[in-house]
C-alpha cells in the first residue's frame with residue numbers, strides 16, 4: 001500500500017505465506033511482512049481514537065501538516081493529479097478536529113481538509129500549488145501524524161537539483177545475463193550510472209550514487225541511504241531480461257501517478273536511440289519506485305536477453321548515448337513542470 005512508520009499497533013487476523021494480514025479498520029485489511037512485526041501481549045485495542053487539532057506550517061525547506069491523534073494508527077497515502085493532492089487515510093480514527101492552525105510560513109500547500117469517509121476511516125486531503133508532486137514523507141512525531149511536503153524549487157533548473165543515480169544489483173547479485181555473451185547486468189548498469197554522473201558533473205548538476213563500485217547493496221540499504229541523502233529526483237538504471245528472446249526494447253517505470261511524467265519524458269527521449277519501445281509501465285512494485293519522498297524513475301535500458309539489444313549494450317559508445325537521452329528527458333520534464 002505504501003511505507004509505514006515504526007511502532008504502530010495493528011491486530012493480526014490471518015497469515016499468508018511470508019505475510020501477516022492485519023485489520024486496519026472495520027472494512028480494511030492489509031498485508032505486512034512477518035519480519036516487520038513484533039508481537040506484544042496484554043494489549044487492549046481501543047474502540048475509538050479521536051483526532052484533535054492540526055497545525056500547518058513551514059520551515060526553510062518543507063511544509064508540514066501535523067494531525068493530532070490519541071495514539072499511533074496505521075495510514076496509507078495516495079497521490080492525485082489534476083488537481084495535485086496528497087490524500088492520507090488514517091485507519092481507526094474518528095474526527096474530533098475543530099481547529100486547524102495555518103501558519104504564514106507555508107509555501108507549497110494551498111489547502112488542507114478532512115472527511116470522515118467511513119465510521120473509522122479519517123481522510124486528510126492536502127492541495128498543492130504546483131501541478132508536479134515533489135514528494136512527501138509521513139511519520140509520527142510523538143502521537144501526531146506528520147506529513148512533510150517537499151516544495152517545488154523556486155528556481156527550477158537542472159543545476160539546482162540533486163539527482164540520485166542508482167546502479168541496479170552489484171557484488172554477488174549479478175542481475176540478468178547476456179543472450180550470447182557472458183555479460184552481467186550489474187556491470188552495464190554501473191557503466192551507464194558512472195557515465196551519467198560524469199555527464200551531470202560537467203554540467204554543474206549535483207549527483208549522488210548509491211554505488212560506484214561492484215559491491216553488494218540491498219534494497220533497504222539503498223532506500224535508507226537515499227532517505228538520508230534527500231535527493232530531488234532518483235534515476236534507477238537496470239537492464240531487462242525475458243524468457244522470450246524476441247522481446248526487446250527500452251521501458252521506464254513508476255509507481256505513483258504524481259511521478260509518472262518524469263518516466264514518460266525519459267522514455268520519449270530513449271526511443272530516439274532506435275530502440276524498440278517496451279512502453280511506460282505504471283503501478284510497478286519495484287523497491288526504488290516505492291519511496292514517496294522524491295520523484296523517481298526506473299529505466300530498463302534494453303533487454304540483455306535479446307540478441308539485437310545485447311549488441312547495442314556491448315557497443316562502447318552506448319552508455320554515453322543513453323546518458324544524453326536521460327539528461328534530455330529530465331530537461332524536458334523540467335520544462336513541462338515549470
Ligand SMILES: [Zn+2]
Pocket residue numbers: 168169175176185238239
Ligand atoms: Zn535488474
